[in-house]
């Protein structure tokens with residue numbers, strides 16, 4: 096079984112050309128024979144008439160044997176291959192130049208003879224009495240030529256063209272030459288077509304190899320398949336280009352999936368670790384409180400407070416995780432409504448006034464007096480401001496400050512939360528928005544974050560069609576900014 100396209104195409108081509116060669120040879124031999132018979136009959140059409148006009152072969156129904164003998168003799172001189180018969184009007188043989196032993200039938204079908212007289216179309220084949228199964232061309236003439244006929248002179252033209260086709264092929268140099276030219280032509284066409292097929296299928300073979308490699312390894316180690324230059328090529332080029340596009344997309348998706356999977360694993364590890372630590376401590380303190388009877392009231396208070404601190408951290412962690420996964424889900428919706436961002440920012444500052452005061456950090460609100468309303472999800476924007484201000488306070492040493500700055504710019508309200516704290520090291524800067532990323536060099540002035548605050552803030556800002564950006568300088572401070580759309584008036 097042929098399995099390659101090239102093999103199949105070649106087999107079909109060779110079969111087709113072989114059949115064509117046979118057909119050509121057959122047509123050539125057949126038409127040559129017909130042509131030969133036609134010319135031979137045309138050339139000898141008046142032969143019988145010539146002999147009839149020269150001699151009186153019959154008179155009053157009687158055959159003139161001497162005159163006939165003379166005709167036989169003359170014809171032997173012209174061509175010994177020809178057989179001469181004298182027929183009556185019904186086609187019965189009255190006399191012949193052929194020895195009686197060779198004659199197989201003694202009457203001749205007259206219909207071809209009549210047709211020959213009418214000279215409609217040559218060749219006309221008639222009965223050969225020596226071999227009735229093999230019709231032959233002949234010449235015939237009524238006796239006498241004019242007036243009511245008494246009989247017919249019937250000359251079967253001896254012709255080698257009557258043999259089987261293949262015999263005429265082996266006998267004739269011209270025919271052999273013709274067949275050889277046809278065969279050579281077909282062989283040349285075959286070779287030419289095979290080379291072209293090979294060239295065309297070569298590109299398909301390459302494409303198949305590329306697809307097979309891609310099937311085994313996504314994305315392939317050797318790189319993605321190259322798209323053929325230009326899009327105006329043939330179907331194979333277009334197929335190659337379409338495959339390249341598809342392979343690129345699949346590779347990207349596979350990489351994304353792998354990356355997402357790695358992130359998910361890391362997240363699960365982080366979550367387990369983050370949940371386990373406060374839970375273990377919480378359990379430890381609660382067990383001490385439950386089973387140790389000799390604790391002083393101060394110790395009891397201390398243990399109780401620590402247990403509460405851990406349970407609070409657990410609560411915050413679980414609630415942040417819940418919030419982030421809600422924001423990451425496809426169904427999350429933004430309840431956008433118009434509100435005053437200055438008032439919201441002021442509320443946030445008031446909320447953190449106490450904790451900032453305890454740390455000696457000053458909170459400042461700097462709002463454009465003519466600030467228009469924004470259209471956003473008020474609860475979520477509040478969350479963003481809270482996370483940013485809280486981070487600012489936590490990373491700013493006593494004596495420093497945290498500022499919320501609101502301005503109108505580019506048709507949007509530009510929000511800036513800046514602090515004069517520890518800053519973020521340049522190598523940490525690109526990663527601080529990733530969930531669980533905590534900059535190692537950052538000096539935290541108090542509390543313990545969940546590592547999810549900035550990831551939540553970025554997701555909320557993105558849901559509002561904006562981007563959150565950060566600039567920071569170590570020991571000088573950091574500045575987070577984003578924008579919110581102005582509400583239509």
Ligand code: ADP
Nearest residue numbers: 486487490527533534537544545546547548549
């Ligand atoms: P965390 O709960 O740890 O604060 P975040 O996602 O809010 O988590 O912040 C991620 C990390 O980015 C923090 O651990 C901290 O190192 C750094 N960071 C965030 N805000 C500031 C800031 N204002 N100044 C310095 N570092 C900051």
